Amino acid sequence: MAAILIVIIAVLGVPLLVLAVMYNLLISRRNQVQNIFGTMDAMLKKRWDLVPNLVAAVQGYAQHEKSLFENVTQARARAMGGQMSPNEMVQYDNAVSQLMGVFRATVENYPQLKAGENFLHLQRTLNELEEQISAARRAYNAAVTDYNNAVEMFPTNIIAAMFDFERKTLLEFSEQDRRNPDVGKIIR
Amino acid sequence: MKTLDELREYYDTDLKLDLADFERQRQKIVTHSMIVFGALAGAGVLVALFLMLRGLPPVILLFILIGCAIIGGVYYYIAGLDYRSGFKRIILPKLIAFVEPGLEYRPEQGISKELFRAAGLFLHSIDRYKCEDMIQGKVGKTEIAFSEVHAEYKTTSGSGKNRRTEWHTIFKGLFFIADFNKDFHGRTVVLPDTAEKLFGLFGQTLQSWNSSYGQLVRLEDVEFEKEFVVYGTDQIEARYILSPALMERILLFGRKAGKKIYLSFLGSKVFVAIPVQENMFEPKVFSSILDFNVIAEYYAQLQLGVGIVDELNLNTRIWTKE
Numbered sequence: 097m098a099a100i101l102i103v104i105i106a107v108l109g110v111p112l113l114v115l116a117v118m119y120n121l122l123i124s125r126r127n128q129v130q131n132i133f134g135t136m137d138a139m140l141k142k143r144w145d146l147v148p149n150l151v152a153a154v155q156g157y158a159q160h161e162k163s164l165f166e167n168v169t170q171a172r173a174r175a176m177g178g179q180m181s182p183n184e185m186v187q188y189d190n191a192v193s194q195l196m197g198v199f200r201a202t203v204e205n206y207p208q209l210k211a212g213e214n215f216l217h218l219q220r221t222l223n224e225l226e227e228q229i230s231a232a233r234r235a236y237n238a239a240v241t242d243y244n245n246a247v248e249m250f251p252t253n254i255i256a257a258m259f260d261f262e263r264k265t266l267l268e269f270s271e272q273d274r275r276n277p278d279v280g281k282i283i284r
Numbered sequence: 285m286k287t288l289d290e291l292r293e294y295y296d297t298d299l300k301l302d303l304a305d306f307e308r309q310r311q312k313i314v315t316h317s318m319i320v321f322g323a324l325a326g327a328g329v330l331v332a333l334f335l336m337l338r339g340l341p342p343v344i345l346l347f348i349l350i351g352c353a354i355i356g357g358v359y360y361y362i363a364g365l366d367y368r369s370g371f372k373r374i375i376l377p378k379l380i381a382f383v384e385p386g387l388e389y390r391p392e393q394g395i396s397k398e399l400f401r402a403a404g405l406f407l408h409s410i411d412r413y414k415c416e417d418m419i420q421g422k423v424g425k426t427e428i429a430f431s432e433v434h435a436e437y438k439t440t441s442g443s444g445k446n447r448r449t450e451w452h453t454i455f456k457g458l459f460f461i462a463d464f465n466k467d468f469h470g471r472t473v474v475l476p477d478t479a480e481k482l483f484g485l486f487g488q489t490l491q492s493w494n495s496s497y498g499q500l501v502r503l504e505d506v507e508f509e510k511e512f513v514v515y516g517t518d519q520i521e522a523r524y525i526l527s528p529a530l531m532e533r534i535l536l537f538g539r540k541a542g543k544k545i546y547l548s549f550l551g552s553k554v555f556v557a558i559p560v561q562e563n564m565f566e567p568k569v570f571s572s573i574l575d576f577n578v579i580a581e582y583y584a585q586l587q588l589g590v591g592i593v594d595e596l597n598l599n600t601r602i603w604t605k606e
Binding site: 128132135136219220221223224227228230231232234235237238239242 | 466502503504524527604
């Protein structure tokens with residue numbers, strides 16, 4: 097009798113245990129993605145908070161970029177208002193990166209700007225945030241890759257299909273971001 | 285940091301004068317040691333012959349010669365003490381001050397055991413710890429300190445009369461600490477990779493089970509991943525520190541030095557451990573110090589430490605930390 101019980105427990109229990117382990121793996125990877133996304137979101141918002149300062153700093157100098165400033169300011173209002181999807185967020189963030197490009201070019205063209213204490217501080221803060229955001233993006237993509245691997249690889253893909261775990265998309269980087277930052281230019 | 289050519293010029297114009305005194309002292313030690321060795325060996329042979337004539341077995345010669353060699357070795361060591369400490373007191377500080385003016389040399393001091401342990405690179409408990417040849421100061425904007433370190437643990441086997449203690453090295457080499465150019469709060473550890481090299485993807489799985497260092501951080505630089513494994517307390521912070529540019533630099537540095545390197549990032553500082561077999565910054569009594577190659581060797585040892593600042597670009601301060 098006891099032997100039969102053990103067999104029954106083994107036949108039902110072991111697959112259930114395996115199932116639970118695989119399910120938990122998927123959940124933990126999905127949570128990891130969400131967790132990192134949360135941090136990235138916070139960092140991007142920090143950078144967006146700097147946008148008004150950035151615009152104020154260069155507006156007087158870069159007249160022909162006016163439309164860019166307006167677009168970014170409008171997008172910022174939208175972004176601060178509601179939730180954005182990861183990819184929308186990146187799109188907006190790319191626009192901010194473009195604005196930073198203008199900022200740097202302006203600093204290059206007007207050396208007197210570089211002398212200002214506020215300006216230097218702004219520049220350092222921007223570099224810092226950019227470095228942190230890029231780290232968060234890389235961490236996000238690594239977490240998504242881990243999660244996608246689990247969703248698509250055997251045997252966890254069976255559980256993923258059963259419980260509707262869907263593949264997540266990686267963040268796309270704009271051409272401008274993919275380029276290595278020209279450190280020499282920034283610190284000169 | 286001065287180049288080797290600049291050092292050569294300094295050596296020709298300045299250092300050589302000081303070295304000449306030391307060279308005379310060194311030659312004297314060598315000659316005296318030779319005489320003592322010769323006399324001991326001669327006396328030893330005579331005593332052995334005498335004893336053999338008295339009927340003792342010929343193996344006595346071997347014992348007596350080993351005894352003489354030990355006495356000679358002790359004499360040589362004691363005679364060289366003055367010379368070695370003088371060299372460390374006078375020549376090395378001059379050499380170091382020339383090569384990198386912001387640095388100071390303290391032969392008796394070293395990186396403390398507490399700091400060595402705090403870095404979190406070697407987790408084995410330490411039973412014996414030695415350190416010497418501390419070099420400390422500022423290179424550009426970066427505060428650095430490094431020294432020679434030897435950490436060991438012991439194992440005992442058997443009991444009673446057969447009890448034996450063996451010493452095993454945890455780490456021997458150069459241990460380096462510098463102020464890092466970014467602020468961070470957690471801990472990130474970069475270790476030479478063995479599992480992934482041997483077992484590929486399966487190795488990665490093995491690494492993720494090893495949680496004594498923290499979470500496994502998988503980075504996107506394939507070359508870097510092949511040679512190193514990274515653990516950290518925070519996935520994002522690890523990537524904040526290990527930017528693509530820094531990964532490249534660490535890879536290059538490891539290849540250039542031709543050594544395994546261990547790094548950890550903690551409390552806004554970077555700790556680097558480079559295993560080195562030989563005793564560094566130690567004058568050799570049996571080779572002439574008037575040979576520039578000997579000086580070049582000290583330069584290379586110095587560069588291994590001081591060079592890290594440039595290799596890892598620690599003087600670039602474009603982030604909020606100044």
